[in-house]
Amino acid sequence: MLNEFDIFKDFLHQQKLRWTPQRKMILDVFLSFDGHVQIESLHEKMQAQDPSLGIATLYRTLKLLVDCGLVEAHSFQNGRKTYERTFHVRHHDHLICTRCETTIEFEHPLIEKYQLEICEQYGFSLKSHKMELLGICRNCRK
Amino acid sequence: MLNEFDIFKDFLHQQKLRWTPQRKMILDVFLSFDGHVQIESLHEKMQAQDPSLGIATLYRTLKLLVDCGLVEAHSFQNGRKTYERTFHVRHHDHLICTRCETTIEFEHPLIEKYQLEICEQYGFSLKSHKMELLGICRNCRK
DNA sequence: TTTTATAATGATAACGATTATCAATATAAA
């Protein structure tokens, strides 16, 4: 049973790239978080474990993880990206509260189906999609 | 019958802001474009009409136009924003070709309906949404 | 029509997240 580390290793090998202690540690740290993570949090935790690790390597590795399909990058609100694991995680879209920045995850099979229909209609080959519903969450409405 | 200029003027007045020749010209130039416009195009056309007009004012005015609801700002691909008029233009979402950056506009009433249902379910007050389908367009697939 | 309070302007410096650069080092295949 393949886990994320094996998948990443295979990907690197296929691309003639190399498996390094830095990449291992970054994947390790990334997986220790749940949900949406920001570079800043990853960097802090990394620094705690090994202060010699540079932030450029963190950015580079995250990009590789996205390329190999283990991670999804979101550009929600404030210009900062967030990262989310996708391996053994169901696809979903997001409700985003513009007041407290909380996100709620949801999925709707019919919306996904209609998206495909629309693409067919225009001869479009769908690779991915982004759907964000922006508003005020239950808590913030009180 | 109100047009964009009247609406903008009213908005400014409500907010105790001022109607200036620069704001008039920027709205004028903006409306002379169809579809999605980038700052760069607006700036070029502005410079042609009046080279003394500064780019800071362009950014500031676009932001006001978004605030008053006449314009929608998109952050599609490369970090650059595009602007689109919304007055007397039906709401729609976008198919975006990641190869040639062409966009196709579409609307799907049921998708919109399900979005509302999801929000109700989570006690969420929906303000706006963003839905982008990314892939390869018919032309680029050939 | 002045006066007056304050909003707007243009030039340009600053911002800030991400990328590029580069010399030193590490990896892995031969």
Next chain:
DNA sequence: TTTATATTGATAATCGTTATCATTATAAAA
């Protein structure tokens, strides 16, 4: 081992957008 080349960390650069600030323009009030 050797060797080709990928990777690293430090840091400079990028670039669209904002903030700053002194000067000027607007519009309501007098």
